[in-house]
Amino acid sequence: xxxxxxxxxxxxxxxxxxxxxxxxxxxxxxxxxxxxxxxxxxxxxxxxxxxxxxxxxxxxxxxxxxxxxxxxxxxxxxxxxxxxxxxxxxxxxxxxxxxxxxxxxxxxxxxxxxxxxxxxxxxxxxxxxxxxxxx
Numbered sequence: 001x002x003x004x005x006x007x008x009x010x011x012x013x014x015x016x017x018x019x020x021x022x023x024x025x026x027x028x029x030x031x032x033x034x035x036x037x038x039x040x041x042x043x044x045x046x047x048x049x050x051x052x053x054x055x056x057x058x059x060x061x062x063x064x065x066x067x068x069x070x071x072x073x074x075x076x077x078x079x080x081x082x083x084x085x086x087x088x089x090x091x092x093x094x095x096x097x098x099x100x101x102x103x104x105x106x107x108x109x110x111x112x113x114x115x116x117x118x119x120x121x122x123x124x125x126x127x128x129x130x131x132x133x134x135x
Contacts, residue, residue: 002053006107009077011036011046012055015066016074023071028063075134076114081106082124082133083117089128091121098128 004012014035018027033043051058055070066074084102088094094101109117118124126132 004073008046008050008055009073009107011043011050012066012070012074013077013081015056015064016071016078019066019071019074024065026059026063026065032063077106079134080109080114082127082131083114083121084109085127085129086121086124087117 011032014032015027018031018035019025029040029043029047032047033040036043047056047058047064050056050070051064054067055073056064057067058064081102084105085098088098088101124133
């Protein structure tokens, strides 16, 4: 699969966060637009783009849900964010906006760096705030 843009990754991550409790639930376009702080029209366009890559299933006039491939991609993005949060707080001692910094950095991490971070951090299961890190 071709690389995802940072914005595509952000949509997948937000969908993952909305799906975490109910993986089969439909996320409304308006709900996703609010989460992304963009217009519903922009959100619909991105949903269609992600559907074209088989990462979401688009249900016209209702919303979308992650496909198994989309869920896997989104979980990977969320995992990298969690590992960066731990690195920033527990290793570096960063006192700024950890979530914002982790969100920016997560897009630059590849599989090799993710594996090295995971090992270095002792294969953590939860973020500093207690959120589960996807495997």
